[in-house]
Amino acid sequence: MMHSTLQTQATELSPEARGTAVSLFAFSLFLSQGIGTHSVGLWIASATFIALF
Known part of the structure; x- marks a missing residue:
C-alpha cells in the first residue's frame, strides 16, 4: 500500500525531473529490501x- 503512495509523491514533487525521481525511488526501495533481507x-x-518471530 505504501509503494504506490510513495511513488506518486516522488513523481509529483519534481515533475521536470520525473525520471530521476522515479529511478532514485526504485533504487532506494530495492536497496532497503536487500539490506532487510541480509539483516x-x-x-x-x-x-x-x-527469536525472529
Whole structure:
C-alpha cells in the first residue's frame, strides 16, 4: 500500500525531473529490501526462527 503512495509523491514533487525521481525511488526501495533481507538472514544465522518471530 505504501509503494504506490510513495511513488506518486516522488513523481509529483519534481515533475521536470520525473525520471530521476522515479529511478532514485526504485533504487532506494530495492536497496532497503536487500539490506532487510541480509539483516534478517544474519539474525536467523545467529539465533533461531522463533527469536525472529
